Structure formats: structure tokens, C-alpha cells
Amino acid sequence: MLVEVRNLVKRYKDVLAVDNVSLAIEEGEILGLLGPNGAGKTTTINAMIGLTKADSGEIVIFGKNFKDHELEIKRDLGVVPQDIAIFEDLTAYENLSYFGKLYGLKGSLLKDRVEEALEFTGLLDKKKQYPKKFSNGMKRRLNIACALVHHPKLIIMDEPTVGIDPQSRSHIIQSIKKLTKMGSTIIYISHYMEEIEGICTRIVIMDHGRVIAKGTKEELKAQMTSDERVVVELSTANYTLIDNIKKLAGVKDAYVNGNELTVISQKNSKNLKGIIDQVSESSVIMSLNVEQPSLETVFLTLTGRSLRD
């Protein structure tokens, strides 16, 4: 295991921010950390990087206890903080040089690593420019480059794509995918479910300071006894359908909203043909969509609230 967090507890006065959290991350894994605001994700991460002192529990990174080998462990950690942490009065190159030196890089190695990080984030041609002239997306990319310049063994990314344009976001996602191919181990925190689904090999969902579910996205979805949902777009609104539809096997609920008919059935009720027949008798089907349980549904079911609440 590259990282092992055992029974971590952190309390702020009366608030139990982290409640007995245990996590394990293997080398080469991309762990997605999901949870609504106040779930305890950042506190857990802060304890792992030494920004917060845990009340109890143990953090072992690279096989070493964090308390006893803090500086040694920090040397191989790369952190992309949620808030952009770069010096606007230093050029992109100088920023990376400065932060590279913090990790002991010097001479030609430092120069090579800086160039490499700039190239990786697509900022090589902007290396002499000051970040104050950068777009928000470019600043985010530089923020990532600062965390990668020293080739860390473990990269922790806290909402690296917040508030940026789709082009920059796509660039960052592609960069992270490249990192995964290179065998990096990443802890990825995001509010964007599609990012987590697209990047992460394993997901941990936290709420109220506790880990409430963990596994691959398939495992998480399989855990859900979620209903099946069929949405049919009709040519015109037709409320008379509802009673007949509700009589079909497995149907739990049906309702019409404008031209849209939604049918909720028990899982594996295999009543799709019946629904289509019923609707076709009195209406024209414009489109039909069978919705599978998504990660969003999983999250919603587990936490009872949307990710952005």
C-alpha cells in the first residue's frame, strides 16, 4: 500500500470533522474522493499532508509513519490546492523554479524538470509571462505544474478544475489521464461526477466525516438497489396513459410532465415492451430513454443530497 490511513479522527470544538476514517491507496491507483461540502474530505487530506494535526489515528505514507517522517514524506508529495497558490509577480518559469527548489531540485535537473512541467501543462510558450496576465484556466494549469515539478510519488488534487473554461478543463483532464498512464498515484477530489467517473479507478464517498461507501464505480453502482427509469417523449401531452401504465408489472410510479412521460419500475422488471405498446396505442413516441443508475444517483441515494449542495 502506498498510503494507509487508519482510524483517523479530527474534532473542531463540538464538530466531529473526521470520524474514524480509514483509507488505503495502492500504487498506480487514482482514488476519487467524493462528498458534499463539510463531508470531511479536505480535513482528511489536510491531515495527510501535515496541514492539520489529527486527534487520533495513524497515517502511513510510503510505508513510513507521517508523524515521525513528515519532512521525508513531504518530499515525495505533490499537492494541487483548490485555491490557486502561485506568485503572480514571478514568471511561470520562476514560479516552478522556486517551488522546485523547495523540494531540493537544483542545477540542470531543476531546469529540465521545470521545462518538463511547463510542457506537460501546455505552458512552455508562456514561461516568461507573469501569471497575472494568464486566464483562470492557465493559472490552474500552472498550479498543477507547481505540484508536479519535483516528480512526486503521490499527487493530491483538490478540485483542480473549479471555475475554468471547458478548453482548459479538457486540457487538465487529458494531463491527468497522461499521468495515470505514466503510473502516478493520485487522490482526486472533485465536485464533477463525470470527472471522477472518467478518471478514477476507485471511489470513496464521504459524508458527515465518515466513509460511507468505497469501491470501483461498477461496484458502487451494483450496490444500489435503484429503480429503473424510462422517459418517453410524446408528440402531445397525454394524461390518460398513466392509469394503464401503472397496471403494468413492476411499475411503481408513472407521471406526465408536459410532453414527457416518466415510468419508474423495479429493477429487472423487464416491462419495456409493455410500456412501448401502451404508449403507441394512443400517442406517437418521439424518443425513448432508459436511464441506468449513475454515480450521481448512487451519491444521492447514499448521502441524501446532491453533490453541489
Place this chain on the structure above:
Amino acid sequence: MNVLQIAYYTVLRNIRDWKLFLLLIGAPFVFYLICANITTNVNHGINSQKFKIAYLDTDSGPIGQQFERFLQTQEILTAFDIQKADSLDAGNQMVKGGKIEALIYIKKDFSQSLKQGKKANIEIYSNKSISATRLLVEGFINTVNASSAIPKIAGDINVTEVSRGIQQIAISPTGKTFTDSDKSSFIGLLEMLSYGALLGCLTVINIIKKNTLLRFNISPINDLNYVSGQFLGNYLTLCPSSGLFIAFTYFIWGSAMQGSILIIILTFLVFTVIITALGMIVGYLTKKTGLGALISVCLNALLSGAAFVWMLGTARGFMNWLVFFSPQYYVYLIVTDTLFDGFTSRIQASLISLAMAATALTVVTLFLGRRKAI
């Protein structure tokens, strides 16, 4: 990463913040130029052109010898330029030619006549009917009269010395002091320099507000190295400002300089440590740009103000007490005492006070910075 590298990047960032840099270096420079025009140069004391006189002693008795020694005392020489005439004719020629104002002539057997209780005269030859030289001679005669009276009451007196009953307190040993306009310029410049505290304050707050402190907290760097580097960087940024002040002191008031320029350089280097530390401490404690800047400015205005009212001799109550906590007060003492050959003991005491304050404030800065970093 070592302290010097952090200091280098801190300086680089400071000088690239051109608005702040202009405020700290450009504004004082303009202010210095204005002050250079205002300052009227130092006060060399009341313009007292010496009276040029000569004396001729043909008595060669004890009283005549005592008179000669009396004329050579420091107090007499500060007011009179005294020379010995070769003869009465030569002395009179000098008077007539305007080379001297008066000739004091002590006749032969002057001492003998006095001993015998006969009347004896000291003659003054002058172009003026009333001359200040008369006061000089009268002072001597009074002393002689006293000396002849004291033995009668079994006392003893040496008439060649000035009276010990009069205590003279030297306010400025060489008679050179700052004029009021010099004092205003000095404190103005010192206050401009003190605003350097803003730099320390704002850099500390900026790094916290702009989240970059996080980068240092998560990196494998010793907290003390980081804070020391930042402190050194801020200090080095302010040094050119101090250099301007030293140059001003040297070129504008330096003509009057009696002491060592090295003492002045040392003073400003220590003073810069104090203002850097003060600014950073305010930054660590407030963590808010507006409040930090306000406190920095007010604190320096108060400390400079205390020094200023003390300079003008109008310090009362709280200000009289506060002045001992004002680094500007000690800087003033050191600079003026160094420029005008003042009291060495006061220079030493003031330097020690500044050094102690600098050490204490640096320790507090490093402690606060380290604690905040954690």
C-alpha cells in the same frame, strides 16, 4: 532550499511590486530632495567673532605672570584672540592699524606696587572709548582682589583658574546642533524610512491571503528557514532606502561630521532590522491588509512623533515616557552625537538599546512566523 534563496525570491517579488517599491524607495527619494533644499545646514552656535587683543607684560612679577596664565584659559580664548606685543610702540601700532582692538599694558613694578599697598594701573589702549577688553581686565582685577582678601581670612585661591562655583553643562560639546528645520527634515526622513514597515506587513499578509503560504507549509522546508529567508528578503529590500538616508546624512550634514560614518551605517542597518520586524509582526498579528497597514503607519507616526517632540523639547507626560521606546529617538541621538562629536557614552548606550530592540523584535518575528507557518 536555503535562507538566501528564499530571500532572493522575496526581494525579486518585492521589487516587482512596483507600486509598493515606488512608495518605499521613490517617495523617500523625492522627499529627500525636498528636505535637502529645506535644510539650512547645522547650527554652528551663535556667530561670535573673537576680539583680537594683545598684551604687553613688563612687570615680570607674580601678578603679571598670573595675568598671562589667566589670558590663556580656555574660557578667555573662546572669546578673545590673544597675542603678545613686543613693545608698547609695536602694540600701539597694531591698535592704530586696526589689527587688534586693544592692547593691555601691565607696567613695570605692577606686582611690587600692589604688595606695598600702592595704587597700580593696568592700561588699555584702544580706538574705542568703551571696549569689551575692559571687562576682561576687570574680571582679572576682581579675581586678584579676591585672592588678596582670601589669605587674610586664612583661605587659598589660584587666580589662574576659572571659578569652580560655576557649573557649565555642555549641551553640544562642539557648539554644533541641528536647527529646527534640520530636526523637521531629520524626523521626516526617518518617518519615511519607518514606513518601510509597511513592506514587511504587506508581504506577510499577501502570502497568507494569496494562499502561497500553503505551498511552503506542504513542502519539506524547515519553518525557521522559510521565515528567516522572508525576513532577510524584506530587510534587503529596505536597505536601499536606508542607504539613501545614510547618503543624505553624509552629503547634507556630513560637512559637520566629527565622528565615524561607520557608526551611522551600523545605526541604520540596525534600525532597518527593527522596522522590518515591526512590520512583519503587525502582519502576522492582524492578517488583514487595511488593518495591518493602518497599524503600521500609526505605530510609526507615534514613535517618530515621540522622538520629534523630544527633539523640540516639548515632550510632556506620555510622550516623555514613550520616547524611550522610540527607535527613532535613539537613531537621532546616535546620528547627532556622531555628526557633532557628541558624547561617546550616549552613542554606545543608544546603539546597545537599538541592538537589543532589534534582537528582541527579530526573535518575536521568527517565533510568530514559525508558529503561523505550522
